[in-house]
Amino acid sequence: MRYLLTRVTAALLLFLSPADASASRNGIVHAPPVARPLPEGREIGDVEFECKEGASSRCRISDFMRYARICALLVVRSGKIRFEKYNYDPEICEDDKGEPNGPDRRYGIASVTKSITSTLLGHAIATRYGARTREQFERVLDRPIGDYVGELRRGIPSAYANVPLDNVLRMRSGVWWTEYGWHGFFSGAELFRSKVREGLMESIPTFAHRFVFPSTAGQHFNYSALDAAVASVTAENILDDRSLLQFMEKGLWASIGAEADASWGVDKAGTAIGPCCLRATVRDLARFGLLVLGEGRNGQGKQVIPSAWFEIATKRLGEEDAIPDGNQSQNAGCPLDYRYYWWLRQNRTDFTAVGRDGQFVHLYPESDTVIVQISDWKAWTNGDALECETFRAHDALEAAAQ
Secondary structure (H helix, E strand, C coil): CHHHHHHHHHHHHHHCCCCCCCCCCEEEECCCCCCCCCCECCCCCCCEEECCCCCCCEEEHHHHHHHCCEEEEEEEECCEEEEEEECCCCCCCCCCCCCCCCCCCCEECCCHHHHHHHHHHHHHHHHHHCCCCHHHHHHHHCCEHHHCCHHHHCCCCCHHHHCEHHHHHCCCCCECCCCCCECCECCHHHHHHHHHHCCCCCCHHHHHCCCCCECCCCCCCCCCHHHHHHHHHHHHHHHCCCCHHHHHHHHHHHHCCCCCCEEEEECCCCCECCCCCEEECHHHHHHHHHHHHCCCECCCCCECCCHHHHHHHCCCCCHHHECCCCCCCCCCCCCEEEECCEEEECCCCCEEEEECCCEEEEEEHHHCEEEEEEECCCCCCCHHHHHHHHHHHHHHHHHHCC
C-alpha cells in the first residue's frame, strides 16, 4: 500500500505542477594546468574469459565489446595504461552533439557520479571539521541532515531533517521514495528529473520538502537518487563559502591531475546534482579511481583526503551493508553489497561505481588496478546479466594485467 500511495502522490505532484522549463544547465569543472601522466605499459591484448555468449563458454574481450555494446574500455594498473579500446561504431553510444567515441570524449556517467559525490563529501568533512580518524568522521556522519541543511527543518520539516548522514550514504534514509515506478513513470526519479534535473524549477532542498513521510529509517535499503542529491547539498553546506563545483575543481579535479574539463548538471540554485549528470573522459575517471585506490593520495604521494574516509566508505563493515535478496536493486546472478555509493562485490575486496546503461569505475585494491567501462545498454535492458558478464570480463583483464 505504501508504494501505491507513493506512486499516486508522485503522479499528482507531477501533473499538478507547471510544465517543464526544459532548460537543464551544466557547471564546468576546469582541468588543472598540468595533467597526471598515464604512460603506456605492456599491452594486455585480447584476453579470453569465461562467458555465456553463444555455444562456447569462452569469449574474447573484443567479442565482449561487440555484443555488450561497449563504447570504451580502459585498464590502468599501477598508474600505467595496459588496455585501452574504443568502439567507433556510430550507432553505439550516439552523442547528441555528434561527438565520436574516443579518449577526448566526455561521457555521461549517470550514477557513477554518486561515488564521486561521496568522495567529495568526505573531502568536505575533512576540510571543514578537520576530520582525520574514523572516530572524527563518524561524529559528523552520526549527526542528522538538518544540522547541515537547516532549510530542511523550516515549515513542515522534510523527512530528511532527522535522518543521520550515515543513513543517507547507505541508501537507508527511510524516506519514502520510488526510484523505478512503473516503467519509469510515477516515480520519484521521474519527478526529480522534471522539477530539478531538467526543469530547473526547484532546488534540491525545496524538492526534498515534498517528502515528509519517514518510514523505518536505517533498517531497509532503498536505492534513491534523492538520498544522493541530499548528500551533495550537505557537502556544499558544509563548505559554507564555496560551491561544490568550485571545491571539486580546486580539490579533487586538480589533485587527480585531470587532463580535461568536466561538466556537471546543477539545480536551480547552482548546486551540483549529486546522483548523476557528470560528464568526463575515460582517462580522467581512471585518474579518479587511482586516487581512491591510493586511499586519498595523489600521484605525488600527497594525502589529499584522509585514508580513514576510504576505510569507512569502501570497506564492508558487516550485515548492515547487505542488500537483501529480492530487493529490486540486488542482482541475483552476482550479488552485491552497498556502502557510501559504492557497490561491493561479496566475499571479495574489489568494488565499483555503477551507472545506468553499463558505466563502471571498477577498483581492485590488491592489484592496484582501475577498469573504466562505458557502455550502451539501453536503459539496463538485460542489464543484470550484462553486469555479471562485465565482472567476469573485468576479472580476466585484471588477472592478465598482473
